[in-house]
Amino acid sequence: RKEVEQDPGPFNVPEGATVAFNCTYSNSASQSFFWYRQDCRKEPKLLMSVYSSGNEDGRFTAQLNRASQYISLLIRDSKLSDSATYLCVVNAERGYQKVTFGTGTKLQVIP
């Protein structure tokens, strides 16, 4: 089983739609979780950290489910500019240097 797994997609959604991605992780000791966004042929950019209590930033909501070992990203009112690949990132231990990237979920928002 991969350390971090994501559905590669693509998710094709119309503008204004709500879309959700999940990411599962295999190491139950994982401590830190992030969502990054990567545009085509660009570097990843931090979208948001994922806290145990969940967190929201505008149209984006991230949740952590430790019992089932997954994190989720919800995007409301999708914009064309949201089209990108969303990478799930997991840190095995707090302060531990190495993070593991998922392969990413591709989102295409269509007019």
Place this chain on the structure above:
Amino acid sequence: GAVVSQHPSRVICKSGTSVKIECRSLDFQATTMFWYRQFPKQSLMLMATSNEGSKATYEQGVEKDKFLINHASLTLSTLTVTSAHPEDSSFYICSARGGTRLAVETQYFGPGTRLLVL
């Protein structure tokens, strides 16, 4: 967010030559820098982790004699691809982490370097 630069952004070289890529943290001191490689339509793969002033830690399967990493200061790390071959053509991305005003675990990525070996 923090700023990380990479240079060059794009390089084309002949097989057998060496290529040096620089990664700089511009507004913070990076205690740790990471080098990744990404092939088309694949995920980021960590190549090595380097801390300032110490030897880099390479991931399994990454040849340390081929991919030389020097983390000479808290703001600069370099990756040298020695005797490059066409199969080394890839997107090389560095990231940096550290600094007192930044979240310890957040990595900030450079814009990447596209290497094409002919």
